[in-house]
Amino acid sequence: MANEEFSLTTAQVAAQRQGYKYCPQCRTPMVDKFVFGRTRRVCPNEECHFVQFIDPKLTTAVMPLKGDKVLMVKRTMEPGRGSWCFPGGFMETGETPQQCAIRECKEETGFDIEITGLIDVFYYEDYRGSGVVIMFKGEVVGGEVVLNPVESEAVGFFAIDELPEPIAFESNIQSLAAWRAGKI
Ligand SMILES: [Zn+2]
Structure with a gap:
């Protein structure tokens, strides 16, 4: 943009x-x-x-893949309440972006991941101010569904042709488009 x-x-x-x-x-x-x-x-x-x-807020998110499916979360909070997105959240002092992404995925879904790459870095502005999203690619390596009622109403694994709707956030939409195009 x-x-x-x-x-x-x-x-x-x-x-x-x-x-x-x-x-x-x-x-x-x-x-x-x-x-x-x-x-x-x-x-x-x-x-x-x-x-x-x-300063902009720093967010990390991860596209967690398992085979040919991606793990997504249905949001309970604004922005994007009721929409689906990748696990992610605000970074805190004392953790790396990778550790943040792994922690957020565990908190929101119950699944353990390994970071396998960097997809892109996005910038946004909304009513909360401005922010940077560091979007990783990850691989699900363990765990099972544990719903966090504060953050996630539902979680699921989806193939590229059966994605849930609506998808929240431009960073998520662009990353899914890259995945669909075979670039991830
Ligand atoms: Zn002063």
């Missing part, structure tokens, strides 16, 4: 997700100010001048 399709301004991202209302250093109300090349959240206290850099 072209960059001009991404439309959130810094102020929108700040308002929607992570913009500090008060300075975390000195508690002064933060303001929007043009510094370091774009509008950012800045502490106007001249003795502080804390600048907030609002």
Whole structure:
């Protein structure tokens, strides 16, 4: 996708997700100010001048394959509630992207995977702000279905010509298209 399709301004991202209302250093109300090349959240206290850099969230996801089928999850939460997607979730400090993908797959489906490759890296913007999705390819090596009622309403293995609908997320749709085209 072209960059001009991404439309959130810094102020929108700040308002929607992570913009500090008060300075975390000195508690002064933060303001929007043009510094370091774009509008950012800045502490106007001249003795502080804390600048907030609002980073994209990092998500890992995995396309877990078993033979000619792919493991997918039916979502219980927005965004994409009621739609199907690959296991995945937000990275936390102290784990690698690969460990995150393996952990999320286990939590959401009960299955153990090995990471077998990198499919692509995607960027998105939505009402939560901006994010990067690291999409791995994986192989199911063990485990059995364990539904996590908080995160997954159902899980299933699907062949390319019997995929469930609807599919959530552009990263998932594009990865499935690549799989269908024989590129994965
Ligand atoms: Zn401050």
